[in-house]
Each structure stands twice: as C-alpha cells, then as structure tokens.
Amino acid sequence: MNEMIQTKDLCFEYQGEEQNTQVLKQMNLSIRKGEFIAVLGHNGSGKSTLAKHFNSILIPTSGTVYVEGIDTSQEELVFDxxxxxxxxxxxxxxxxxxxLVEEDVAFAPENLGVPPEEIRSRVDYSLKAVGMYEYRNRAPHQLSGGQKQRVAIAGxxxxxxxxxVLDEATAMLDPRGRREVLETIxxxxxxxxxxIVHITHYMEEAVLANRVVVVDNGEILLDGTPNEVFRHVEQLKQVGLDVPQVTELMYELRKDGFDVPEDVLTEQQCVAILSKLLEG
Incomplete structure (x- = not known):
C-alpha cells in the first residue's frame, strides 16, 4: 500500500447549542508515503480541523479517514x-x-511500553536527528522557541x-526558529x-514542499506542485492568501507587459530573470 493517509467524502461539523457548524465538506484527499505536503488556507478554512483527523483527535461526522488502511473512527484502533x-x-x-530534554523525549516511548534499552537508543537517535543531542540534560525552559519545537519533534x-503532521508549528517562532524547524523536517x-504534512501560513515554507494543498471553506481549492499552485495568483488572493514575494513580483511585471515566467518561486530564479531584463 502506497497510501499514507486517505480521506473519502470527509465531512465534519462542530456541535453547537443552537446549530451545528459544518467545517469540512465532502473532502477527498490522498497522501502518499514519503510525500512532503504543505496545506494552506486562511483562518477558519478548515485546514487545522483536517489535520486533527489524521491521528484521530477528531472523528468524521460522515465519510472516512484511513491511515495506512486503518479506519480512524474505530475506537479500538486509535492507539495504532x-x-x-x-x-x-x-x-x-x-x-x-x-x-529535562531527554526525559521529555523519552515520555512517549515509555508510555508505549518500549523496553528501557530501546528507549535510550531512540532518545539519543531522535535528539541527534533534530540537532539537539548536546542539550539533552538541559531544562526545556532554558531553550529558545525553535529549540523547544525541535525537542517536541524529537519526542x-x-x-x-x-x-x-505539523499544525502551524512555526507560527510562534522567530525567523531563526522557523528555519531550524524547517531544516529538521x-x-x-x-x-x-x-x-510530512505541514499546515502553515507562510508561503515561503510551502515552496519547500513537493505538493501544496489549498483549503477554502472546508473544501480543496487547489492541489498540485508549488509551481502549479502559485500560478493562480488572483485566485489565491480572492480567498485571502498571499503568494511568495518573488511570485508576486513576476505577476506584477507580467501585468505591465514584461515577458517573464509564471512559476518563479525562489529568490535565485528571480535574480536571474531580473538580470536578463536589465541586460536587455
């Protein structure tokens, strides 16, 4: 099976005292193993609600979510x-x-019943994987925001x-902390x-993904590579989203009659194109 996560006609409603609020509407999404996906959407679009279905924090009102073939609504399989x-x-x-940092990373494996010698190995490996091994005996409150988030990822x-799944995990971090977390994932x-499923507000982070999914009003609006998705500048702006600054610059230049590509995503690409224009 190549599917990591699959949603089929996923609908979700928050229960209210007077009326229910529908957040997700007949959503069909397939995420393959090994993909790095960025999920974009304005506040209230449903992106975080979608993410919480991926590990049974929320259960569909109707429809189904599968994780490696397991139906997430089966209560006895939530642990799996x-x-x-x-x-x-x-x-x-x-x-x-x-x-202590290493005790925090060990917390989940201990609760899973992993043998102590295996826990020691996992803790060391995980902290090295996120570049935090040298901080293993530090108190978490002594760490920066980016370092704390890397410890959370190690756990x-x-x-x-x-x-x-990272649910806006870089939102509270400074630029350095964001860079540390992004390099880690x-x-x-x-x-x-x-x-990796990365829910984010930052377009520059989404550019790093293999695939971008845009959620609006509980539905999937766009789904494709960053190049494909960020070509839709006007459509993204209509739903309250930005595009990478270099993409917007190319968009404005095209509006003024310059022959520049639509799918520019990086500063390096932008510099090369502007240099050619200036030479011309």
Missing part, C-alpha cells in the same frame, strides 16, 4: 493510528511535560511514526522517508 501519525502543535510549551520521532523527509 497515533503510533503511525505524530502531531506537532503551534505552541511547543503545550507539548513539553518533563524537566514524536522517538515514537517512530511513519508520518508527522526536510531532513526527516529526505533521509528517513518520513511523510
């Missing part, structure tokens, strides 16, 4: 789902439970999941083949 899909949330302080790696995806 959460071993396969780990979640990293926006505020790392909400995920850190111990007084997930120690569970040995096949997929890591890129490394996990590239070297270990870990499936």
């Amino acid at each position: 789902v959460r071993q396969r899909v780990g979640m990293v949330f926006q505020n790392p302080d909400n995920q850190i439970v111990a007084t 997930i790696i120690a569970m040995q999941p096949d997929c890591i 890129q490394k996990l995806n590239r070297e270990l083949g870990t499936t």
Whole structure:
C-alpha cells in the first residue's frame, strides 16, 4: 500500500447549542508515503480541523479517514493510528511535560511500553536527528522557541511514526526558529522517508514542499506542485492568501507587459530573470 493517509467524502461539523457548524465538506484527499505536503488556507478554512483527523483527535461526522488502511473512527484502533501519525502543535510549551530534554523525549516511548534499552537508543537517535543531542540534560525552559519545537519533534520521532503532521508549528517562532524547524523536517523527509504534512501560513515554507494543498471553506481549492499552485495568483488572493514575494513580483511585471515566467518561486530564479531584463 502506497497510501499514507486517505480521506473519502470527509465531512465534519462542530456541535453547537443552537446549530451545528459544518467545517469540512465532502473532502477527498490522498497522501502518499514519503510525500512532503504543505496545506494552506486562511483562518477558519478548515485546514487545522483536517489535520486533527489524521491521528484521530477528531472523528468524521460522515465519510472516512484511513491511515495506512486503518479506519480512524474505530475506537479500538486509535492507539495504532497515533503510533503511525505524530502531531506537532503551534505552541511547543503545550507539548513539553518533563524537566529535562531527554526525559521529555523519552515520555512517549515509555508510555508505549518500549523496553528501557530501546528507549535510550531512540532518545539519543531522535535528539541527534533534530540537532539537539548536546542539550539533552538541559531544562526545556532554558531553550529558545525553535529549540523547544525541535525537542517536541524529537519526542514524536522517538515514537517512530511513519508520518508527522505539523499544525502551524512555526507560527510562534522567530525567523531563526522557523528555519531550524524547517531544516529538521526536510531532513526527516529526505533521509528517513518520513511523510510530512505541514499546515502553515507562510508561503515561503510551502515552496519547500513537493505538493501544496489549498483549503477554502472546508473544501480543496487547489492541489498540485508549488509551481502549479502559485500560478493562480488572483485566485489565491480572492480567498485571502498571499503568494511568495518573488511570485508576486513576476505577476506584477507580467501585468505591465514584461515577458517573464509564471512559476518563479525562489529568490535565485528571480535574480536571474531580473538580470536578463536589465541586460536587455
């Protein structure tokens, strides 16, 4: 099976006292093993609600979510789902439970009943994977936001999941912290083949993914490579989203009659194109 996560006609409603609020509408999405996907959407679009279905934090109102073939609504299999899909949330302080970094990373494997010698091995491996091994005996409150988030990711790696979902995990970080976390998840995806689902507001982060999914009003609006998705500048702006700055610059230049490509995503590409224009 090549499918990591699959949703079939997924609908979800939050229960209210007077009326229910539908958040996801007949959503069909397939995520393959080893993919690095960025999920975009304005506040209230449903992207975080979607993410919480991937490890049974939420259960569909109707439709089905499968994780490696397991129906997430089967209560007796929730433990199996959460071993396969780990979640990293926006505020790392909400995920850190111990007084030492290595104890925090060991927390989940201990609860899974992993033997002590295996826990030691997993903790060391996970901290080295995120570049935090030298901080293993530090107190988490002494760390920066980016370092705390990397410790939270190490705690997930120690569970040995096949997929890591980051629900706006860089939103509270400064640029350096964001860069540290992004380098970590890129490394996990590239070297270990870990499936990454990254919910983000930052277009520059989405550019790093293999695939971008745009969610609007509980439905999938766009789904494709970053080049394919960010060509739709006007459509993205209509639903309250930005595009990478270099993409917007190319868009404005095309509007003014310059013959420049639509699918420019990086500063290096932009510099090369502008240099040619100036030479001309």
